Amino acid sequence: MNATKRNRVGAIIFFEEKIISMYREFESRVFYTFPGGGMEENETEEECICREVFEEFGIMVKPIKKVYVYENARSVEHFYICEWISGEFGTGAGEEFEANRNKGIYKPVFIEISKISALPLMPPEVTSAFIEDYEKNGQDLRNNIKTIKSRD
Numbered sequence: 001m002n003a004t005k006r007n008r009v010g011a012i013i014f015f016e017e018k019i020i021s022m023y024r025e026f027e028s029r030v031f032y033t034f035p036g037g038g039m040e041e042n043e044t045e046e047e048c049i050c051r052e053v054f055e056e057f058g059i060m061v062k063p064i065k066k067v068y069v070y071e072n073a074r075s076v077e078h079f080y081i082c083e084w085i086s087g088e089f090g091t092g093a094g095e096e097f098e099a100n101r102n103k104g105i106y107k108p109v110f111i112e113i114s115k116i117s118a119l120p121l122m123p124p125e126v127t128s129a130f131i132e133d134y135e136k137n138g139q140d141l142r143n144n145i146k147t148i149k150s151r152d
Contacts, residue, residue: 026104058091072150
C-alpha cells in the first residue's frame with residue numbers, strides 16, 4: 001500500500017430492510033455516503049468505525065467483519081458490517097454539524113436496500129459490490145474480503 005494514501009473506514013449498518021447513510025449536499029451535488037471517516041494516529045480500524053459512527057449518528061456499533069477494501073487515488077477504505085448496539089439515531093454531534101463549517105449539508109438517514117441502486121450512494125464501486133453481495137447472501141454479504149479498485 002502506498003504510504004501517502006489516507007486510511008479510512010466505512011460502516012455498513014443494517015436496520016431492518018434498510019441501511020444507515022449520510023445524505024449530503026455539497027457544491028451543487030446531492031449524494032449519500034456510508035458512515036465513516038479518516039483514521040487518527042494509533043487508532044485501529046474498529047476503533048475508528050466506532051468513533052466515527054458515534055460522532056456522525058449518535059449510535060454505538062460493534063464491528064462484526066470486514067467485507068471490502070476500497071482503494072482510490074487518495075485513500076484506502078476498510079468497510080465493515082457493524083451491529084447497532086445502542087444510542088439514539090440522529091443525535092451525532094461531530095464536526096460535520098458545526099455551524100459555519102461550509103462543507104455542505106449532512107443529514108443522517110435510513111435508505112431502503114431495495115432503492116439503493118437508484119441512489120447516488122458513494123463510492124459507486126462499493127455500492128455495486130454491496131448490492132451484488134446482498135442479493136446473493138443477504139445481510140451476511142460475503143465470507144471473504146473483496147478488494148475493490150476505483151474506476152477513476
